[in-house]
Amino acid sequence: MNNPININEVHSINESTVPFKSSRHLDILWLCLMALTIINAAIAEQAEPSFFITFIICSIIILKARLVIDYFMELKGASPYIYHLMNAYFYVFPVLALLVWLYPEQLVELIQLAP
């Protein structure tokens, strides 16, 4: 038995926890994630390495991760501990990737065991 839900009723419960107003939004989100992946692949095939390109790649990682965490996993309205931990993880590693790309010598110096 189908049980469609009235959108006004949903909003009156708690608007912030509604992941999508309709499944069409989910379809659009999927297409956005696919497009971002293809942009990444185009960069891999054609772009010469540079700070700007690396910055764009790391930004795409963060954007894709946020979309998956907020909407596919529906964590946006769930426990803030889990939500913020998940988000932090996918900010920290892209930023580290950018820093390692920018300052590899300094990292090598930092982790030398002997002078």
Add this chain to the structure above:
Amino acid sequence: MNTQALDNSDVNDDIYESTNEITKPFFDSKTIPGNPAIWVGIFSELTEFALFFVIYFLARAHYPAEFEEGPLHLHTLAGTLNTLVLISSSYFLVKGIFALRNDRPNIAVRWLSFTLFCGACYFVIKLWEYQWNTAAGIDTNTNNFFAVYYYTTFNHLLHVGWGSLGIIWSITQIKSGNFTADNHSGLIAAACYWHMIDLAWIVIFPLLYVIR
């Protein structure tokens, strides 16, 4: 087998019929999606992947030439296809959850089957990529970049296997009527684990295939 959940069946429903329905708000601010145990597992797995990423950073800092050259020798198309397949698998999984919330277990099973199919495609593409590498003379001992590449991607491949088992289990639970519109926290747990695998690949793909 408990067939109660399938009695008010949606056997004749079109799989696309549910696409314009509104989904329920499912989690509030105190809710842990799935169950606490799965999140212990998810954060453990993410810690494991974090170690791989740290190893990548250290190796990259020490051998910059190998890491600048390495991605040029990888099969970018295979990596891209696997990313598209994993994103699609997550999308199908969410569609399955929506279908179950709307009391359409048969349609939910179909969407989850698509997710499982994507998992199988990931395996096939990865094996194709490894064979392509071998034919090109690339293995774990080629250099430090490829050592990191093989250990990271093979570890991820294993996790796709564990995730697929979780999806198979969820399908059996829906079919037996144990997961219903109002009671499917086990499916949410399996879904969160699967999305974690997707998220890990979202980081792995650019690190190994794109950044030079």
